[in-house]
Amino acid sequence: MTETFDPIRYSVITEKNPREIVMLRGSGCVWKRCRFCDYHLDKSSDEAANFALNQKQLLQITGQYHKLEVINSGSFVDLDEQTIALIEEICLKKNITEIHFECHWMHREAIPAFRERFSKKGITLKLKIGVETFDSLFRESYLVKGIDTDSPAEIAEFFDEVCLLQGIPGQTLESMEQDIKTGLNFFERVCVNIMVENRMPIKPDPRVIALFREHLYPRYIDNPRVDILMENTDFGVGGTP
Numbered sequence: 001m002t003e004t005f006d007p008i009r010y011s012v013i014t015e016k017n018p019r020e021i022v023m024l025r026g027s028g029c030v031w032k033r034c035r036f037c038d039y040h041l042d043k044s045s046d047e048a049a050n051f052a053l054n055q056k057q058l059l060q061i062t063g064q065y066h067k068l069e070v071i072n073s074g075s076f077v078d079l080d081e082q083t084i085a086l087i088e089e090i091c092l093k094k095n096i097t098e099i100h101f102e103c104h105w106m107h108r109e110a111i112p113a114f115r116e117r118f119s120k121k122g123i124t125l126k127l128k129i130g131v132e133t134f135d136s137l138f139r140e141s142y143l144v145k146g147i148d149t150d151s152p153a154e155i156a157e158f159f160d161e162v163c164l165l166q167g168i169p170g171q172t173l174e175s176m177e178q179d180i181k182t183g184l185n186f187f188e189r190v191c192v193n194i195m196v197e198n199r200m201p202i203k204p205d206p207r208v209i210a211l212f213r214e215h216l217y218p219r220y221i222d223n224p225r226v227d228i229l230m231e232n233t234d235f236g237v238g239g240t241p
């Protein structure tokens with residue numbers, strides 16, 4: 001992480017499933033091996049510093065849409081307890097009844113208790129997983145995602161929403177559309193992230209992105225269950241580490 005990394009960490013999404021979104025900082029993704037990702041560099045082992053930074057973002061929440069999305073370049077389990085408690089407190093105070101959190105497959109067993117904790121307060125959790133593609137051979141041998149099942153149904157037993165990574169070498173129009181369809185069949189919502197160049201070995205493929213833009217973008221952009229991020233800052237948060 002560069003000293004100067006100072007991303008925007010609070011934003012409001014006004015279209016489709018309107019919600020506030022905060023990008024918080026935790027102790028860091030435990031997996032860290034995905035060959036396309038450098039977001040996991042947004043981390044610190046200093047819990048007090050993380051809480052101070054997170055508190056600043058969380059205090060901006062107004063509750064205007066009664067929905068909040070929390071992202072933290074990893075999984076909810078990487079956030080410190082004070083931050084989780086503050087999320088809970090602010091949601092109760094601002095009448096937020098639905099919170100979206102992200103989580104890696106390796107922490108799936110922690111999800112039921114986490115749902116229960118919030119549901120006791122009348123808050124529904126929606127858990128989002130980055131699957132990137134349902135082609136498990138491609139996903140695990142090329143992307144190194146760390147999901148040891150090839151069953152979308154098994155993933156959907158734990159998770160409500162899925163992120164897909166598209167626009168990379170080896171993908172085709174058919175493979176990308178198949179992934180979106182599988183996502184819509186098994187999950188409540190699908191978020192398509194178009195690959196953006198970073199310092200990692202997997203690079204965007206302009207020809208694949210052009211196929212997506214020409215055929216799939218127009219087909220899915222008006223689907224209320226599909227978010228499409230042509231740039232990874234399209235939700236209004238983030239930046240380059």
Ligand code: SF4
Nearest residue numbers: 029032033034037073
């Ligand atoms: S994509 Fe997610 S799981 Fe993979 S290394 Fe990055 S933060 Fe970790």
